[in-house]
Amino acid sequence: MAKYYGNCLVVDWTLIDIDTMFNEVIGDVVKQTLDPFMSNIVQHVLEFGRDDQRLKIVRKLTQHPDQLVEASLDSYGTKCVQKLISTHNSKKEIALVSYSLLSGFLYLVMDLDGNQVLQRCLSCWSVEDNEFIYDAATRFCYAVATDEHGCCLLQRCIEFSNGNSQQKLVKEICKYAFHLAQHEYGNHIVQYIIQMQNPSAIAELTAQFNGKYVQLSMQKFSIHVVEKCLEHIVETRARIVQEFLAVPYFENLLQDPYANYVVQCALKFTEGSLHESLVETVRSHKILHTGPYCRLLEEFLLTNAPSRHYLSLFHIGFLLILSNLFSKPSIAKTQNPISLLLLLVYVVM
Numbered sequence: 001m002a003k004y005y006g007n008c009l010v011v012d013w014t015l016i017d018i019d020t021m022f023n024e025v026i027g028d029v030v031k032q033t034l035d036p037f038m039s040n041i042v043q044h045v046l047e048f049g050r051d052d053q054r055l056k057i058v059r060k061l062t063q064h065p066d067q068l069v070e071a072s073l074d075s076y077g078t079k080c081v082q083k084l085i086s087t088h089n090s091k092k093e094i095a096l097v098s099y100s101l102l103s104g105f106l107y108l109v110m111d112l113d114g115n116q117v118l119q120r121c122l123s124c125w126s127v128e129d130n131e132f133i134y135d136a137a138t139r140f141c142y143a144v145a146t147d148e149h150g151c152c153l154l155q156r157c158i159e160f161s162n163g164n165s166q167q168k169l170v171k172e173i174c175k176y177a178f179h180l181a182q183h184e185y186g187n188h189i190v191q192y193i194i195q196m197q198n199p200s201a202i203a204e205l206t207a208q209f210n211g212k213y214v215q216l217s218m219q220k221f222s223i224h225v226v227e228k229c230l231e232h233i234v235e236t237r238a239r240i241v242q243e244f245l246a247v248p249y250f251e252n253l254l255q256d257p258y259a260n261y262v263v264q265c266a267l268k269f270t271e272g273s274l275h276e277s278l279v280e281t282v283r284s285h286k287i288l289h290t291g292p293y294c295r296l297l298e299e300f301l302l303t304n305a306p307s308r309h310y311l312s313l314f315h316i317g318f319l320l321i322l323s324n325l326f327s328k329p330s331i332a333k334t335q336n337p338i339s340l341l342l343l344l345v346y347v348v349m
Contacts, residue, residue, distance in 0.1 A: 231269055
């Protein structure tokens with residue numbers, strides 16, 4: 001009967017008594033959570049069942065730690081586990097669930113469905129209840145940060161944590177910042193920390209990056225980290241530009257598809273004498289007019305250059321003569337309004 005109702009497009013749950021549903025699933029609840037039909041019944045009992053019924057289901061699911069992990073990794077089971085986490089939880093239930101999830105933490109992190117279970121904990125439970133996630137994320141920091149799904153979880157951990165838990169996690173990430181910045185997924189968490197504007201974290205990051213900005217600027221993923229440094233860390237702008245100008249092969253940077261982009265970012269975020277020195281150095285290289293990526297940089301310079309209007313005596317004289325040809329002699333002897341109008345239009349344009 002449960003499978004029949006679960007297979008309906010519209011299920012009228014009032015047709016089935018909650019106790020009947022509970023008795024149907026409690027016998028082998030782990031298996032039921034993995035079933036595409038019975039998992040709906042389990043979710044309904046978790047949401048609307050009595051506290052004692054919920055606790056019995058939790059005890060069954062956590063009788064062996066790997067059972068809850070198995071359910072979390074399943075496309076149907078994960079919905080049951082997330083429902084369990086998001087509905088009213090007692091401290092006893094949270095303790096049982098967190099202990100079981102911790103046993104398979106890395107498996108959960110690196111799996112799309114399992115990752116969603118951990119993120120549901122972060123969004124529904126308190127900071128204290130999620131301490132097991134923060135501790136595990138800190139302990140396995142590099143493995144989590146370099147995983148496709150793990151880097152997202154790490155950002156959520158930083159977002160939801162606070163105080164000492166957040167500080168420990170950020171500090172651990174900063175230890176690997178230089179290597180993470182060059183990683184396909186790890187660079188995202190470094191960018192996230194830069195945007196946080198945490199003074200101690202910024203100091204640690206810049207200490208690792210100083211002297212290596214050119215190297216980071218010639219790598220596919222780390223260029224975005226350098227871009228964030230230019231955008232959010234004002235004190236690094238001079239250092240980055242100086243490292244660029246100090247290299248003996250500056251032309252190679254202009255021709256590099258990645259370094260070229262960083263040079264554009266530096267031109268965008270710098271000001272004053274620092275900006276002028278960079279512009280002057282870039283324009284002094286003839287390769288700017290020929291290289292495929294240099295042309296993009298040249299277009300950027302032209303687009304962002306301040307507009308300057310110069311009027312030569314020849315142009316002024318030409319406009320005056322042209323205006324006099326179409327004006328009456330009597331008017332030309334005085335202040336010709338047409339001449340003045342043409343001059344004004346020319347200057348504005």
